Amino acid sequence: MFLNKNERIQYLGFDDLRFVAIGILFISIVSDYIVSDLSIYQLPFKLAVFSWSVSLFFSITNWFTIRAVLISLRKRYPSFKDDTKRILLFFLAIVSIVVSVDFFGGKMLLGIFRYFGEPANRITQPKDLAAIIVITTMIMAIYEAVYYYVRLKESVKKEEQSKQIIIQAQLDALKNQVSPHFLFNSLNTLCDIIDHDSKEDAKGFVNNLSDVYRFILEAEKTNTISLKKEIKFTKSYIYIQLERFGENLKVNWNISEDKLETMIVPMSLQLLIENAIKHNVVSISNPLIITVEIANDYLVVRNKIQLKSTKVPSTKIGLQNIKKRYSLISDKLPIIEEISDEFKVSLPLLT
Secondary structure (H helix, E strand, C coil): CCCCHHHHHHHHHHCHHHHHHHHHHHHHHHHHHHHCCCCCHHHCHHHHHHHHHHHHHHHHHHHHHHHHHHHHHHCCCHHHHHHHHHHHHHHHHHHHHHHHHHHHHHCCCHHHHHHCCCCCCCCCCCHHHHHHHHHHHHHHHHHHHHHHHHHHHHHHHHHHHHHHHHHHHHHHHHHHHHHHHHHHHHHHHHHHHHHHHCHHHHHHHHHHHHHHEEEEEHCCCCCCCEEHHHHHHHHHHHHHHHHHHHHHHHECCCCCCCHHHCEEECCHHHHHHHHHHHHCCCCCCCCEEHHHHHHHEEEEEECCCCEECCCCCCCCHHHHHHHHHHHHHCCCCCCEEECCCEEEEEEEEEE
């Protein structure tokens, strides 16, 4: 018997002290009733106490011997694939132990039984042993049921943890794709500013770019971000783009206050704005108007399609990246639609 509580829980699945006490008491009473020719209430008091004491002694011996075998088998066969073998061996052990304890115990106590006038063969009768074996097996099955449940629960927990580790690794890989992609486009914008604008404009752009990258570094620590923070970041990004496009780029916002604390994938809104600018004409004659609004628990970003005459090479990172990141953390996926002359992407708002 383990005196340490942690060891009992480790090999038995739970702290079984109370179960042991109740189980032994129950088996001893039932066994005494089975093997006695008379009801315990029909026996003289001293004989009744003696008869029950013998059953209690046998029950204690059986219980702790079987329990020791149970622990030994669990140490030897801990895997789920060995359950059938272990349970079969455990059942055979129960039968062997009950028969052996009753046989040798009966021999030892034979003289005492005769002294009290009890039949000498009462403990070794096959029908009595069969009944005791069935009852003992049923009680010990509780050990197995608890042990199986605990292992199954732990197995599911480990499997979920493994999945989470894999998912987190995938998310990190996807987020690491976003930063170089953003930097590449930002540097291209900076080159245009240097070519067409003053050094002060370029310096201002770099300062704002620094603020934006500070946000990116913080966002990379999490898989979701509040809509409020994402909008703040996106507006900083748009400010940088306005250095290049001026009033030719317009973003209309229609966001209700009660949705600002919902969550989305970090940098997803910014990527949609970036893609719209990348693939569409932004000029005085054709200003690019982007609308950002809430509709049916989705953040909707839409713009009129006015593709550039010279097709811009796509790195296929933007929309694909957003879809993969959503698929790893939610059952809801972005909805991408191209209706007539309008391109629309709807991002699920998460809780």
